[in-house]
Amino acid sequence: MTATQIKLDKLDELSVKWSDGHDSRITLRTLRDSCPCASCQGETVLLRTYEPLPSPELPGKYNLKQVQQVGHYAIQLFWADGHATGIYTWERLRSLCECPICSEKPHTGAT
Numbered sequence: 001m002t003a004t005q006i007k008l009d010k011l012d013e014l015s016v017k018w019s020d021g022h023d024s025r026i027t028l029r030t031l032r033d034s035c036p037c038a039s040c041q042g043e044t045v046l047l048r049t050y051e052p053l054p055s056p057e058l059p060g061k062y063n064l065k066q067v068q069q070v071g072h073y074a075i076q077l078f079w080a081d082g083h084a085t086g087i088y089t090w091e092r093l094r095s096l097c098e099c100p101i102c103s104e105k106p107h108t109g110a111t
Helices: 028-033 090-095 100-104
Strands: 003-009 013-018 023-027 043-045 048-050 064-070 074-079 087-089
Touching: 003 064, 013 028, 013 090, 023 028, 023 090, 028 074, 074 090, 087 090
Parallel strands: none
Antiparallel strands: 003 013, 013 023, 043 048, 064 074, 074 087
16 A cells, blocks of 8 residues: 655645545644654664653744655655654554544554
8 A cells, every 4th residue: 555645734744645546534633643763662773762852842842844855665754843854654554544434443652
């Protein structure tokens, strides 16, 4: 499954059309709060886990400036506060869908 169209709707929501016909809606707040980068989620390297460092909330945190495709598997989001290290795979992006159909399904925790 791949995204066939991605666009910003209503200045606070990303709309994603998928190759299987599904239309996802994801708020920018959900996207930013679910950023998969190591700075936001932490990481494990050589069996050692590093928690993300607390950082102040900067103006523009939830303002999306640019979306760039990464290969054939993901997108990278660029935020107004300068954050741009999160790469959202198609699978992760689809798991964040907040449309009425997906909102009724229990989340599996898959990313």
